[in-house]
Amino acid sequence: xxxxxxxxMVSRSKGRGWVLEPEAKRLLGLAGLDVPRFAWARExxxxxxxxxxxxxxxxxKVVSPKALHKSDVGGVAVGIDDERALDQVFHRLRAFxxxxxxxxxxxxxxxxxxxxxxxxxxxxxxxxxxxGGTGVEIYHDAVLRMAPLxxxxxxxxxxxxxxxxxxxxxxxxxxxxxxxxxxxxxSFSDLVMQLEPTxxxxxxxxxxxxxxxxxxxxxxxxxxPSSQG
Amino acid sequence: MNLKPLFxxxxxxxxxxSLTNDRHPAxxxxxxxxxxxxxxxxxxxxxGGVLQRVPVSSSIEGAVLMVEAMRRRRPC
Numbered sequence: 001x002x003x004x005x006x007x008x009m010v011s012r013s014k015g016r017g018w019v020l021e022p023e024a025k026r027l028l029g030l031a032g033l034d035v036p037r038f039a040w041a042r043e044x045x046x047x048x049x050x051x052x053x054x055x056x057x058x059x060x061k062v063v064s065p066k067a068l069h070k071s072d073v074g075g076v077a078v079g080i081d082d083e084r085a086l087d088q089v090f091h092r093l094r095a096f097x098x099x100x101x102x103x104x105x106x107x108x109x110x111x112x113x114x115x116x117x118x119x120x121x122x123x124x125x126x127x128x129x130x131x132g133g134t135g136v137e138i139y140h141d142a143v144l145r146m147a148p149l150x151x152x153x154x155x156x157x158x159x160x161x162x163x164x165x166x167x168x169x170x171x172x173x174x175x176x177x178x179x180x181x182x183x184x185x186x187s188f189s190d191l192v193m194q195l196e197p198t199x200x201x202x203x204x205x206x207x208x209x210x211x212x213x214x215x216x217x218x219x220x221x222x223x224x225p226s227s228q229g
Numbered sequence: 230m231n232l233k234p235l236f237x238x239x240x241x242x243x244x245x246x247s248l249t250n251d252r253h254p255a256x257x258x259x260x261x262x263x264x265x266x267x268x269x270x271x272x273x274x275x276x277g278g279v280l281q282r283v284p285v286s287s288s289i290e291g292a293v294l295m296v297e298a299m300r301r302r303r304p305c
Contacts, residue, residue: 122261123261123265124264146265148264152281156251
């Protein structure tokens with residue numbers, strides 16, 4: 001059964017047609033996925049306070065119903081490494097059209113993957129795992145399975161990637177935590193099945209995987225037209 | 230002519246599933262029917278075995294026996 005908080009977040013987003021990133025990250029956290037420490041700052045002091053807590057460098061992203069593809073509109077700044085830079089970036093992003101604040105997050109390092117879901121006409125909800133980040137449309141290295149996933153499905157998906165050797169450790173790089181990636185896929189699959197009537201697609205890109213965990217660095221939840229306001 | 234058993238089957242056997250390649254077309258058909266339709270789906274492979282923790286029949290007769298056993302447990 002859909003948790004009340006998740007239900008409420010989805011309801012609040014119906015008029016917009018998609019879930020703002022801070023709420024998407026809260027929703028994913030409730031669903032058992034790891035997200036970076038973040039703050040939704042409406043004032044510069046909030047942003048600075050958060051950055052002091054988690055430590056620099058940090059990432060800043062515009063939160064606006066008109067900026068679904070934030071990178072395309074210059075709405076993302078990474079590697080912000082001091083207060084002055086953060087203050088400047090904050091004011092720039094806060095001035096965006098229809099800005100509802102700025103999302104400040106800790107910076108992560110690791111292998112970038114993509115985990116996604118959509119409702120296919122023939123197969124219903126399907127889950128995708130692929131090599132992600134900004135190169136996802138270049139590498140075309142992705143595998144699909146029907147939700148709900150079994151653990152065997154998750155294992156097969158990882159092995160099915162052309163780049164699976166990168167996940168196992170390659171040329172000196174450490175392997176990612178495979179158990180955590182499997183856990184993320186299973187939690188995601190459960191969430192997809194719960195949200196299935198209300199969503200058109202979910203993109204978690206990138207999911208940054210390292211030795212210890214897999215963290216969702218960016219999330220886009222698009223609602224089905226029938227469930228939009 | 231009653232076409233209901235064709236369009237609304239209660240059971241289905243999918244022959245030719247692979248135990249080693251989960252992207253085999255028969256496996257895709259097996260999974261789609263198992264996950265998306267309200268019916269019991271039985272995998273068939275001459276080698277028998279287990280697929281996703283489900284016993285695989287090595288013959289059509291074996292699948293028929295499974296269907297009969299299911300029907301006895303669950304009378305219509």
